[in-house]
Amino acid sequence: MSILAEFFAVTLETVTDVLPIAAIIFGFQFAVLRQVPANLGEILAGFAWVLLGLSLFLLGLKWCLFPLGRVMAGQLTDPSFIMAGLEAHETIADIQWIDYYWVYIFAFLIGFSTTIAEPALIAVAIKANDVSGGAIGIWGLRISVALGVAVGISLGCYRIVVGDPIHWYIITGYVIVVIQTSFAPKLIIPLAYDSGGVTTSTVTVPLVAALGLGLSETVPGRNPLIDGFGLIAFASLFPIMSVMAYAQLSAAKAKLDHKRYLQQKEQDAA
Amino acid sequence: MTATLKKLLLAMLGSVRDLLPIILVIVFFQFFVLQQPLPNIAQILLGVLFVVLGLTFFIHGLEQGLFPIGESMATAFARKGSLFWLIMFAFSLGFGTTVAEPALIAVAEEAADIAAAGDMIGSSLEAKEGYADGLRYTVALSVGLAIVVGVIRIIKGWPVQWLIIGGYIVVVIMTMFAPAEIIGIAYDSGGVTTSTITVPLVTALGVGLASSIRGRNPMIDGFGLIAFASLTPMIFVMAYGMMIR
Numbered sequence: 251m252s253i254l255a256e257f258f259a260v261t262l263e264t265v266t267d268v269l270p271i272a273a274i275i276f277g278f279q280f281a282v283l284r285q286v287p288a289n290l291g292e293i294l295a296g297f298a299w300v301l302l303g304l305s306l307f308l309l310g311l312k313w314c315l316f317p318l319g320r321v322m323a324g325q326l327t328d329p330s331f332i333m334a335g336l337e338a339h340e341t342i343a344d345i346q347w348i349d350y351y352w353v354y355i356f357a358f359l360i361g362f363s364t365t366i367a368e369p370a371l372i373a374v375a376i377k378a379n380d381v382s383g384g385a386i387g388i389w390g391l392r393i394s395v396a397l398g399v400a401v402g403i404s405l406g407c408y409r410i411v412v413g414d415p416i417h418w419y420i421i422t423g424y425v426i427v428v429i430q431t432s433f434a435p436k437l438i439i440p441l442a443y444d445s446g447g448v449t450t451s452t453v454t455v456p457l458v459a460a461l462g463l464g465l466s467e468t469v470p471g472r473n474p475l476i477d478g479f480g481l482i483a484f485a486s487l488f489p490i491m492s493v494m495a496y497a498q499l500s501a502a503k504a505k506l507d508h509k510r511y512l513q514q515k516e517q518d519a520a
Numbered sequence: 521m522t523a524t525l526k527k528l529l530l531a532m533l534g535s536v537r538d539l540l541p542i543i544l545v546i547v548f549f550q551f552f553v554l555q556q557p558l559p560n561i562a563q564i565l566l567g568v569l570f571v572v573l574g575l576t577f578f579i580h581g582l583e584q585g586l587f588p589i590g591e592s593m594a595t596a597f598a599r600k601g602s603l604f605w606l607i608m609f610a611f612s613l614g615f616g617t618t619v620a621e622p623a624l625i626a627v628a629e630e631a632a633d634i635a636a637a638g639d640m641i642g643s644s645l646e647a648k649e650g651y652a653d654g655l656r657y658t659v660a661l662s663v664g665l666a667i668v669v670g671v672i673r674i675i676k677g678w679p680v681q682w683l684i685i686g687g688y689i690v691v692v693i694m695t696m697f698a699p700a701e702i703i704g705i706a707y708d709s710g711g712v713t714t715s716t717i718t719v720p721l722v723t724a725l726g727v728g729l730a731s732s733i734r735g736r737n738p739m740i741d742g743f744g745l746i747a748f749a750s751l752t753p754m755i756f757v758m759a760y761g762m763m764i765r
Contacts, residue, residue: 263622266620267620267621267622267715267717268717270616270617270619270620271613271616271617271717271718271721274609274612274613274616274617275593275613278593278605278608278609278612279589279593282605282608282609283593283596283600285596287588287589287592292584292585292588293584293585293588293589294585295581295584295585296580296581296582296583296584296585296586296588296589297581297585297586298585299577299578299580299584299585300577300578300581300582300585300586300717301581302577302581303573303574303575303576303577303579303580303581304574304578304716304717305574306570306571306573306574306577307570307571307575307578308574309567309570309574310566310567310568310569310570310572310573310574311567311571312567313563313564313566313567313570314564314565314566314567314568314571315542315567318546318550318558318564319546322546322554325554325556326549326553326554331554352553356545356549356553359541359545359548359549360542360545362541363541363542363544363545364542366538366541366542367538367539367541367542367575369575369578369579369716370714370715370720372538372579373579373582373586373587373716373719373720373723374719374720374723374746376582376583377587377720377723377724377727378739378743381727381738381739381742382739415700416703416704416707417695417703417707420691420707421692421695424688424691424692427688428685428688431681431685436740437739437740439680439681439740440680440739440740440741440742440743440744440747441739441743443680443681443684443743443744443746443747444723444743444744444745444746444747446711446746446747446750447710447711447713447714447719447746447747447749447750448714448719448746449711450711450712450714451714451715451716452715453542455623455711455712476634476700476704477704479630479704479705479707479708480704480708481708482707482708482711482712483704483707483708483710483711485711486710486711486750
């Protein structure tokens, strides 16, 4: 297919995706609120930029990232690749969860890097930075969310390899979130909860889904229909913890700095 | 004009920096771990260029279009003072943005395959389609309700954690009764519902609402809508799985 035809196909897809949203927004704007926004032209231009940007973004992903990512997920989980790391006398039956170490490393790195590029997370980080008057750094938030996703996806891969039921992991995660909630600074809590849902959009979901399906197809005894799911749940649970942890660490550091400053002042006075 | 161009160029540099980690990871694994050459280099480079341009334009449009309209509408609704229309708007936004979400359509189809394989429904195409559509509308309904609950919370100023923790408890209880096949999908469906366009709009709505209601803090009360939107689908999908069984 020619580039242009493919571009139009993807743009059409994006338009059908955006159309209901635009209809709702402008429908309510004109029929219920009955006012024309002062900068209507600029806003419409903004929508056009979003459409164009999202289409290009998806098309680019379709061409480079997704095929590569899928092939890599397939190759890394391939038994012959795993076997290559084993001793000569060992057989498939001797494969242990640790032999999948490249899968965990890949999961960690791809989870981190796709989250850094996730447009929805960039949007929320800009907003949070704006609303908090700069107290929450754009990069601080993005990196802590990305770390959460990275840990979540590698743990999720480990779960697929060993075959544990998913709900014990998720429930344990909930318990940790609840405990952290009672200690974390109040300002961060809603944002931390939000960052769970934000992380998994355009870039992360297709790659992570490919990884989960690849793993569950090749690990002996796993059923892709049942075990292939769940990675996205891990990817949306762990950022909640990592963002709260980030806020707790920042608060602890600020406290420590303040204490040091007071001590310094005392010494100076003495 | 030159100022805009300069801004776009700077933004593009930012996009390159955002995408650099992915490129490094892929290159590292391709050459050092799997030790294979890259297939189709020209197409991949073109793809990378498109991704960089796309991300740049998207962020530009976000700040020019999505954020301002979301906030100005939130302010207008707050000034109008009609709770009914605000709730209608919140529901339509949640339902409308979710029902057409491509990621959700894909997940619903896979869920139908699982249900058919587990003999929960017939394996005819019609039965599967009916199941997938039912699931899709269930999730869209749950996201619509989530945004409504989230908006009411902002107006009333309830702390977000009680509602979320309450939701977690419901999820845990339902996990014990839901069919095993649906649990993985239900947990995943929380993450897939919130798309790249929905997130900025819903965030702007929450923050705009919290800033225009007296006594609300945009940081504490403005965020949290997305959290509801990713919690309720888990509950509703498990309920759907239990009902269909």
